[in-house]
Amino acid sequence: MYGADAVFVGGKEFSLRSQASNFSLEDIQEGVRFAKQYGAHIHVTCNIILHQDNLEGLKEYLKQLDEIGVTAIIVADPYIMKIAKDMHLNLEVHVSTQLSTLNSRAISFYQNMGMDRVVLGREVTYEDLKMIMDKVDVDIEYFIHGAMCIHYSGRCMLSNYLSRRDANRGGCSQSCRWYYDLYQDGILINQENDMPFSMSSKDMALVHHIGELIELGVDSFKIEGRMKSVHYIATVVSTYRKLIDAYCEDPDYFMQNDYYENELLKAANRALCHGFFYDHPTENEQLFNLRDEHPTQEFVMRIVDYDEETHLAKIEQRNYFKIGDQIEVFLRIMKIFSLPLKNFIMKTRKR
Ligand code: SF4
Structure with missing residues (x-):
């Protein structure tokens, strides 16, 4: 689509x-x-x-x-x-x-x-x-x-070794993205209060x-x-x-x-x-420690239906939103546009 x-x-x-x-x-x-x-x-x-x-x-x-x-x-x-x-x-x-x-x-x-x-x-x-x-x-x-x-x-055994989940048979547990203690010459070099170490890219x-x-x-x-x-x-x-x-x-x-x-x-x-x-990537392409990147926007809802007569949209809520938020509408068939959320009527579905 x-x-x-x-x-x-x-x-x-x-x-x-x-x-x-x-x-x-x-x-x-x-x-x-x-x-x-x-x-x-x-x-x-x-x-x-x-x-x-x-x-x-x-x-x-x-x-x-x-x-x-x-x-x-x-x-x-x-x-x-x-x-x-x-x-x-x-x-x-x-x-x-x-x-x-x-x-x-x-x-x-x-x-x-x-x-x-x-x-x-x-x-x-x-x-x-x-x-x-x-x-x-x-x-x-x-x-x-x-x-x-x-x-x-495809040439990774980390997941197999650490979680017995075979990366080459569909089981990768993303072990490279876990947090690790880091030792040098037997000495722990990322102390308790330091950032945990990860090998993620x-x-x-x-x-x-x-x-x-x-x-x-x-x-x-x-x-x-x-x-x-x-x-x-x-x-x-x-x-x-x-x-x-x-x-x-x-x-x-x-x-x-x-x-x-x-x-x-x-x-x-x-x-x-x-x-x-x-x-070849350098240290700048790695994520050695805590990841704190977030998308610049939150995905708040998916519009699943819209009634032209009543102007009511049926939505699936995916994240928290409130009156006053700026909502960007992203549709397949139209240009992206945004509007402030001034009010909304909420009808919950009867069970
Ligand atoms: S995602 Fe990480 S743990 Fe999984 S196969 Fe790739 S390098 Fe190995």
Whole structure:
């Protein structure tokens, strides 16, 4: 609804997101129908690293995804790559970012295996991307926004070690973002009253570089939005949609300004950085201690219905608000506008 060309979702099986409330096949089918109304596609992540006991039911699952109209599967295990192609389905097969593909020869390898798209690792710098785009001839997807792993994507055992939840099988407990005591030569160096230590990273936002990436010929931009609120997703997706459309409409006269970043900050719940775009991140891209970033706005309500005759809106309240607050209304079909909340009539629903 807010401008994405495709949405990637995790199914209940074979997905890395087993902890999220994932989509059943029926949910995915409903998603495909919904996306089609907006000319959009559904991609399904099948990107676990298969253990022996994960093999059963795989072929049947891929067949079902194909039948219900899913456009692509996103995979990490070579066996899934192979059988998805051997089965001659309509499904495109995309190489997951979990494989940390960072160079043109690896991409050519996947291309020779018949893969339709490679989602690059978040660790590809702009300079490397330039060389890659020059050398390869397969669809390339590049991350432009979202959370970063502090370890190379998909190569982290921290969660497995500390909480016995397997990050490579969908169970990451985000252990990098916990707070830790820090020792040097056996001596605790963040004392009780100091800030706790964390290994968390700022979120990536390439809002100022979209034009350069379009010029390189990147085929698809990826926004990470796992387990984020509807407000976050709608804000981030619509901001990049507007930015991409504005750039493509008139690249020569496109004016990059702070408007787009300010829009993102309305929903951002972590500080933003450029990830690996310029080079390897420095200490400035990390969040070593207490996170105190907040979105510049609160998501207070979702309008679920509006009666033209009575002028009454049915809302779902998401946060505290009061008379006198300035409310910004963010709708898919209209420009954003704001108004002061002068009064409201509240009718509670009868049980
Ligand atoms: S613990 Fe952190 S670095 Fe490791 S997989 Fe999870 S989010 Fe990524």
